[in-house]
Amino acid sequence: MKDIAIKAEHIGKYYRLGQINSGMFYTDAKNWLRHKLGKEDMTLKIGEKSRDRTGFWAIDDISFEIEQGDRVGIIGKNGAGKSTLLKLISQVATLTKGKIGINGNIASLLEVGTGFHPEMTGRENVYLNGAILGMKRAEINQKMDEIIAFSEINEHIDTPVKRYSSGMYVRLAFAVAANLDSDILIADEVLAVGDASFQKRALGKMNELSTGKGRTVLFVSHQMNAVKALCHSGIVLEHGKIIMQDSIDQCIAGYQKHLTDKKTIMDLSHYDNEFFELLGFGLVDQNGKDLVQPLENSQKAFVRIELNMKKIHHSFVIGYSICNSDGEVIYWSYVTDDYKEEKQLKGGRNILMGEIPNHFLNEGEYSIFLSASLHYIQWIVNPEEDAPCLKLHIQGGLSDSPFWTLKRSGVCAPVLKWSVNDPDPRTRIGN
């Protein structure tokens, strides 16, 4: 058995909602006095019994063990408790209950560049930031060249960082963090900075650090690719509870399944609003019948939206947004895209059909979210928040060619036109 690096036992973190106190001493003192006298708290809303009920468990009684050398990705939606968990382990926030045991020293990067001061030079900031993260002066001296090289700051290192571009700033900040020596590394979205090429380099550096030195890594990111590349096991959190702990691939798959499963159970009346009543939202085939899934890529699919329009607004648009299983948006489409005068929505019942072309998307699982808004005015149904969702599973039927029967990489899998030795210049490639 390998040694345990981190062990959490029934840990919990409770946050009180709203105001902790009124922020004014007089009111607080008065309430405290009333409380002592057994009277009702004046700041409570009518009907509330006591203050204690307004709170929630950001981390709700979870236990886990992480072995030394494990690289663990923590996944979950916003507000699932990922960052809180990292804060608890790195001792920035206090536990409400349970206990955590840690072997080895921790470097926690809840953010890069903490403590950077704009007035100080790059070099001074490296010393300060390094020291805040727990490095000794001698260590920093030893690593200074490496830090400067990685950040590509070079001769600007002795310039105050307020004169840096934001890219330089972030590179320098990351370079310090990446050169930390520690047994356990905790990183929260630190890769979500810098441009794409830097992110790639940063990910490479993180990988090198964790594999080379066998250190334990706890990593939070919304970029599933980054998590997949860096970690080999995962923890899925939801509402402060662990709903899954497995290999990273299993976790990501499970998490995505969990997300879509929850969303396909729809209560359409939930989406009623002042503009329309949603009567139906589904996928159908060319004949208007319910789609048989998985769908072959040679077949067309239609998104069918049935509405009862209650109020006509000239800026009203409705359509859908489609995402792949990594949560990346493939495209948005609105009924108004295919604009014609006669295609106006009328009051009362409307049936909209949006075509998803065949030979267009790649094999895989897709989520289709309803999207409706007053153009540039307000969301009615925001596809990125609480929108009804359909699942589309495409498998097989990629092409008629014997050379293309298996899935290729790529977001799309279109069957495109080619010409071979065609004398007609209009079809020549490049024109």
Next chain:
Amino acid sequence: MNFDDQKWDTVIEPKQKWFSLNIKQIMEYKDLIFLFVKRDMAITYKQTILGPLWYIMEPACTSIMCLIVFRNIAGLSTEGVPPILFYFAGMVLWTLFSKLLLSESKVFSDNQYIFGKVYFPRLTVPIAVFFGELNRLIIQFLLFALLYFVCIMKGYPGAISLKMLLIPAIFVWVSIQACGLGLIISGVTTKYRDLAKALTYLLSLSMYLSPVAYPLSEVSVGMRVFYELNPLTAALECFRKLCFGNGDISPGAIAYSVVCSFVFLLAGVLVFHKNEKSFVDVI
């Protein structure tokens, strides 16, 4: 395996010990303390006209103001000490007290961002603040010594004796008092922020309520009891006694002030300790 049977380098638990002072851990972070001091020094006077000259300008200008108000207009005695030297002595100690108190009271608000992101022994920050203020004290004290020397050249007999070696003890005494009070206030200001604004005002008022620009002997006997309740009074009088040989303060008042100082410091560290754990959730 059971949690408690295993050996852990660190155990994180909800209930922190009521009072724990991890000196060893703080020592490991002495580089950080040094860098904090350096940072504060560097940024205070970047892009200013006079730079560190402010260290000297502030007490010098206030001393001159005192000379006009307390000496020329109010006509208060300085017990035979050249007035400017007398006021400067008061200012050295008062600046130490007020600036240190003010800086310590801001440790949370100034550093809330870092505190919310990285864990390091929080006590390093107030310690760094103390060393930062020490710089100012040293510069001002050297200027005071120079002024003292000039006054002797001009005919002031002076009161140079071996007792002057006790002066650093007075500085420690005042620092303990200021740090303690500052830390207590820092804890309260995380909840009630207007207190930070009130503090600057209260401090400037209390300068007039402490015998900074006048000796205690000028205070009527009936008022003295109230003056001696102010723990700073004893320190100021002792300091002038060591420097100029006159000034009167009872041993009781000294003992009271010293005890107060240590009580403040203890309470301050306790408040700080309680707050460093919870304030991230409060702010």
